[in-house]
Amino acid sequence: MNLLKALAATLVVGCAALSATGANAQDFPTEPIKVIVPYAPGGVTDLLARTFQRAIGEAGTLSQPITVVNMAGAGSTVGTRHVMSAKPDGHTLLLHHLGLLSGQAAGMWEHGFADFAPIAGTTRYCHVLAVSASSPYDDLAGFLQDARENPDTIVFGANLGGAIHMAGLVVESLDPEAKLRFAQIGGEVDNIAAIKGNIIQATALSVGSYNQYKAEGLKALFAMAPERAAEAQDIPTGVELGYPDSSLCVQHSWYAPAGTPPEVVSTLADALEGAMNDETVKAFFAGRSMEMTFVRGDALTADLEATYAQFAPLAAGAMAPVQ
Structure with missing residues (x-):
């Protein structure tokens, strides 16, 4: 009898846990969402985060507000590690770029994109x-x-x-x-x-x-860049000057902590994809010579892997700090 009671209790607890997990994913979001920008206010990453914050908020795509929090310091690791250690429920996100990948390749930190749940890539500049x-x-x-x-x-x-x-x-x-x-x-x-x-x-x-x-x-x-930007026609490209390998363009990607339920990641990706159609977002991209790109899922993972492979050799011998 005691054995049967123990088994029954275990089943009840297990079912309750599964039910709670499913409910949490289905009900997401249940609290305000924080987007961590690992750089100071005013930079392109910060402005991009705030542009999407406004667009998603006005569209009402998510049932909770989004706040942008700047956590600069230690080469972006202060903000990055904060998201890594956050509860994997989709309420704490990271917006980062090539630096997350190149810093790992350069040996600045051990973590990289594989230590997160990639949500979407939304721009290239x-x-x-x-x-x-x-x-x-x-x-x-x-x-x-x-x-x-x-x-x-x-x-x-x-x-x-x-x-x-x-x-x-x-x-x-x-x-x-x-x-x-x-x-x-x-x-x-x-x-x-x-x-x-x-x-x-x-x-x-x-x-x-x-x-x-x-x-x-x-x-x-x-x-x-491979060609002159519409908003910077007076600036020649390296290609024009005779340097075919002189381009460096960066993709911004959004991440959740590793272990975030796929349903939550998908909901967030849907919200970001919808915001790409916002006129203010389009104007922001155009005014800053950013390419409007959107990639998610397996395509995003493949893109991140390819970018890491491209810059790893350059980053590997990069560390020669001054003072």
């Missing part, structure tokens, strides 16, 4: 090489010449192991004798401030961020 408007460099040729003749003297601001760092390595690779000095500064907003303060001489910015801040004392030497 390219970089420009940016310097101060008062910089002596007026073109890529002059910049590379100085990096070749005076190695390790041009300080390139970056988030070591991240997308900006990868962009700097691409620039450096354009001349086998060129050598930049990479400094840990942070994300785009931090690097813009560092250029204005003469702490660094160069960095890489998205076309949109460059256009947003160029009036504050910036100029672009070339675009790391």
Whole structure:
């Protein structure tokens, strides 16, 4: 009798657990959703998150509000680890880009996209090489010449192991004798401030961020893109200048903690996909020279794997921090 009671109790508990899991997935979301941006406010990742936050909120696609929380620090690992350790119920999400993959390949951290539940990729954008408007460099040729003749003297601001760092390595690779000095500064907003303060001489910015801040004392030497952006027709591409392997374009992807139910991941992907049709979202993409792309499921996983394979060799030997 005691054995039967024990078995019955086990079955009841097991069924209740299964029922609760199913109910939670079906009822999602049951509380406000936090999107963690692992960078400071004002950068492209932050603005992208807030644009989707508004679009999804106005559409009423999800029954709970979305809040964007900036958790910058330690090369984006503060925010990234916060999401990794969050409850896998879909209420805490991460918005990240190439830096999540390249940082792992560079040995900056052990975690990567495989340690999350990828939801969707929603955009792709390219970089420009940016310097101060008062910089002596007026073109890529002059910049590379100085990096070749005076190695390790041009300080390139970056988030070591991240997308900006990868962009700097691409620039450096354009001349086998060129050598930049990479400094840990942070994300785009931090690097813009560092250029204005003469702490660094160069960095890489998205076309949109460059256009947003160029009036504050910036100029672009070339675009790391296959063709000129509609909003930056005055910036030549590396391809035009004779460097076919000079592009660096980044995809932004959304992630949930590993173990998040597939039904929840699908609900979130549906909400993001629906927001792609929002006119304000379209205007945001167009105004910042971003390509409107949407990928989810197996296609997203394959894309992330291919991107990691592409940048792993470049990132593997990347770590040479300054000061």
